[in-house]
Amino acid sequence: MDETNAGGIRRRSVEIVVPVHNEAHVLDAGVGRLHAYLESSFPFPFRITVADNASTDGTWQAAVGLTHRLPHVHAVHLDAKGRGRVLKYVWSRSTADVVAYMNVDLSTGLDAFLPLVAPLLSGHSDIAIGSRLHRQADVVRGPKREFISRSYNLLLKLGLAARFSDARCGFKAVRGDVFRALAPHIEDNAWFFDTELLVLAQRNGLRVHEVPVDWVDDPGSRVDLVRTAVDDLKGVARMVRRTATGRARVAAVPHRVRLPQAPGAVRETAGHAACAAAPVSVTSAGVGAGSR
Numbered sequence: 001m002d003e004t005n006a007g008g009i010r011r012r013s014v015e016i017v018v019p020v021h022n023e024a025h026v027l028d029a030g031v032g033r034l035h036a037y038l039e040s041s042f043p044f045p046f047r048i049t050v051a052d053n054a055s056t057d058g059t060w061q062a063a064v065g066l067t068h069r070l071p072h073v074h075a076v077h078l079d080a081k082g083r084g085r086v087l088k089y090v091w092s093r094s095t096a097d098v099v100a101y102m103n104v105d106l107s108t109g110l111d112a113f114l115p116l117v118a119p120l121l122s123g124h125s126d127i128a129i130g131s132r133l134h135r136q137a138d139v140v141r142g143p144k145r146e147f148i149s150r151s152y153n154l155l156l157k158l159g160l161a162a163r164f165s166d167a168r169c170g171f172k173a174v175r176g177d178v179f180r181a182l183a184p185h186i187e188d189n190a191w192f193f194d195t196e197l198l199v200l201a202q203r204n205g206l207r208v209h210e211v212p213v214d215w216v217d218d219p220g221s222r223v224d225l226v227r228t229a230v231d232d233l234k235g236v237a238r239m240v241r242r243t244a245t246g247r248a249r250v251a252a253v254p255h256r257v258r259l260p261q262a263p264g265a266v267r268e269t270a271g272h273a274a275c276a277a278a279p280v281s282v283t284s285a286g287v288g289a290g291s292r
Helices: 024-041 059-069 083-093 110-121 143-160 176-185 193-203 225-244
Strands: 014-020 046-053 073-078 098-102 127-131 138-140 171-175 208-212 214-216 282-285
Touching: 014 024, 014 083, 024 046, 024 059, 024 110, 046 059, 046 083, 059 073, 059 282, 073 083, 083 098, 083 176, 083 193, 098 110, 098 176, 110 127, 110 171, 110 208, 127 193, 143 193, 143 225, 171 176, 171 193, 176 193, 193 208, 193 225
Parallel strands: 014 046, 014 098, 046 073, 127 208, 138 214
Antiparallel strands: 073 282, 098 171, 127 171
């Protein structure tokens, strides 16, 4: 995504990862809607990467099909499951200035995306999260999920002194250089990945920006709430021990740097870099140059 303005200055870019597991039935609609929205209203160069982690249905075939039809879409397949694993893989290898992710069902209103990434692109903040618990958020979901979400975030405040309000909202972004510094210290490869990232950021003095979101819960969600809750409790206990021993401190975390805006015409060259040292089998697909 080496786009430049009229003066030859490289423009800052964003890579949005959509993690999927057996989502063939909703993939075209979700990614198509996201692509159309970004093409029509997002002012920065972008790439959408569909990240398939160990799907057993037609998700990978549908993802490859999207790369042929939509100019800013790429696809990656990992043989091992885990949302954290696939985010860590794609984000660590991204050349974008800011990396983000959202769920394929687009439960979060897309109008919150530019407010999410803008403080990171300007250098004002390091990590940005959508918050369903912000007083200005507009959330539609059942009382059971609301209770679980609020209880979990209360646990983080009591156990880890968390200052962020919503660790589990599937709508986050981070500066690429910051993530590459933190990534080797993130142990979880599943749902606790988000919380671990945020706790490490807080422990290292990074600035977390929160955006109130409009959220409509997906009634077809297949997340195992009991298993996830147990794994979360184990993760919290591990982070408490890690903080107590001082291992939550990370050397050489990049400092915030305010960057000047670099407006100009957009020219995108698409491509996907693979890593020979990847611990899992990976397949990638991409398309040629596209413009908007």
